[in-house]
Amino acid sequence: MIYSALFLISHCDLFLLFLFFILGLVVGSFLNVVIFRLEKEEGGILTGRSHCPLCGQTLKWFELIPLVSFLLQRGRCRYCKKPISWVYPLVELATASIFVSLFLKFGLTAQLLFWLGISACLIILFVTDLRTQTVYDLICYIAIAFALARLVYWYFTFENHLFIWAALEGALVAGAFFGLLVLLSHETWMGQGDIFLGVLAGLTLGYPKVLIALFLAFLLGALVGGFLLIFQKKGWRSEVPFGPFLVSAIFLTLFLGNPILKWYLGLFYGLI
Secondary structure, three states: HHHHHHHHHHHHHHHHHHHHHHHHHHHHHHHHHHHHHHHHOOOOOOOOOOOOOOOOEEOHHHOOOHHHHHHOOOOOOOOOOOOOHHHHHHHHHHHHHHHHHHHHHHOOHHHEEEEEEEHHHHHHHHHHHHHOOOOOOHHHHHHHHHHHHHHHHHHHOOOOOEEEEEEOOOOOOOHHHHHHHHHHHOOOOOOOHHHHHHHHHHHHHOHHHHHHHHHHHHHHHHHHHHHHHHHHOOOOOOOOOHHHHHHHHHHEEEEEHHHHHHHHHHHHHHHO
């Protein structure tokens, strides 16, 4: 009986993992549409038929199957035969991987629901800032709305409101930090969108984990910037978008924040 139950549970988990992977692919395909229409400044982000970004041909349903259509068409448009950007399947795979990871971390909980919405926004912000150096305020507002909805849920669900105060404190610290950088640099180091991203990082991770995210973001930025300088891909005065580093740091802190924090505190107390 016990072995039968374990067999059923394991198969149920595998089915749910597969389900969230497929859900991630579908959502990733939708995010590609949002990213493309934001970058092209096309009206009606949620309306209108999907079309080839190269020749403008309206696409049929079987040409929009996430990842599968790209592979079957060998990465080319069926009409103009021009290569389709690898960004599209990469966004779909990244979204699917993150959705599966979130399910493994949170299970079927309200936390999972909130993080699915926040993650979708973070993926859009990562790609658009990387490609166009633009952090879209609308996407930040939607992500912050998800984070605030989680705080409201916590307020009415738990008697202990320490998590809420930690989130608000994290938002204040990160938002003020980026706001100071924007003010001092007159938006040459950071932009206004980075302030929203900082607030979002604080609301989602809370204090003190947001400090880990900030550290990791600047560390990643320094490593990638140094790599680009060494291989002469960028010059000293070249602009490198900071959003992708902060988004990556948010995900790293979400999944690895506790071990990193324990390691740091152990190192700190070991030194004193």
